[in-house]
Amino acid sequence: xxxxxxxxxxxxxxxxxxxxxxxxxxxxxxxxxxHPNNGLPIIKALTPKEVEKVFNGGFAxxxxxxxxxxxxxxxxxxxxxxxxVVAGLRYQEHGVAPEADADPGDGGxxxxxxxxxxATYNAYSWTGAKMWSYSMYQDAKxxxxxVTWYEAVPYTSYWNSPVSYWHIDSEALGVGYGSSGNYSxxxxxxxxxxxxxxxxINPQTWSIKGNIIIYGTGDFIGSFTKx
Numbered sequence: 001x002x003x004x005x006x007x008x009x010x011x012x013x014x015x016x017x018x019x020x021x022x023x024x025x026x027x028x029x030x031x032x033x034x035h036p037n038n039g040l041p042i043i044k045a046l047t048p049k050e051v052e053k054v055f056n057g058g059f060a061x062x063x064x065x066x067x068x069x070x071x072x073x074x075x076x077x078x079x080x081x082x083x084x085v086v087a088g089l090r091y092q093e094h095g096v097a098p099e100a101d102a103d104p105g106d107g108g109x110x111x112x113x114x115x116x117x118x119a120t121y122n123a124y125s126w127t128g129a130k131m132w133s134y135s136m137y138q139d140a141k142x143x144x145x146x147v148t149w150y151e152a153v154p155y156t157s158y159w160n161s162p163v164s165y166w167h168i169d170s171e172a173l174g175v176g177y178g179s180s181g182n183y184s185x186x187x188x189x190x191x192x193x194x195x196x197x198x199x200x201i202n203p204q205t206w207s208i209k210g211n212i213i214i215y216g217t218g219d220f221i222g223s224f225t226k227x
Contacts, residue, residue: 071088072085085120090115091115117214137155138185153173156173171189208224
């Protein structure tokens with residue numbers, strides 16, 4: 001009899017444990033309706049359709065070589081997620097004067113500087129966690145008025161979080177002097193991406209165009225727009 005009583009007590013105890021676990025699971029499932037990935041960053045607005053609305057007219061950040069911080073512009077969606085464009089100009093000064101035989105009207109007004117212009121597109125979840133980042137860079141030399149040299153091809157980098165899935169399907173890069181001649185350079189990237197999230201079955205695709213304009217004066221503009 002005592003053995004049967006012990007077994008009955010153990011059975012009741014196990015049933016209580018199962019009911020408690022079931023209740024906890026139901027509560028967790030109820031909470032996860034709002035955040036189905038159970039604590040992972042959830043994105044509702046960072047889809048190609050929504051991002052393209054922001055990029056449709058161009059999304060640009062600009063500044064000067066003397067700025068101590070890069071220039072940023074940001075758009076926040078209703079669900080709290082956001083995208084931003086960051087642009088800047090890193091430089092190293094050599095103290096080299098402009099060429100002696102240069103036309104005074106075109107000559108620089110200061111030392112030659114090695115510069116790297118960059119434009120970055122970042123995406124963040126509603127928690128503020130970075131989801132992905134894509135950057136283009138352009139190396140050049142400026143003398144305060146003109147662009148005296150630029151690297152023949154810009155270069156890029158990208159990063160993504162473990163929660164998101166995305167990669168570059170194709171990329172076309174180019175650079176040349178701007179419409180004002182050697183007073184500026186225009187670097188471009190035309191990139192096609194595939195990306196999604198854990199709760200998406202099929203990755204989505206979209207294409208953007210990125211620009212970096214570097215002026216001989218040290219001014220810069222970095223922008224992204226829909227292709």
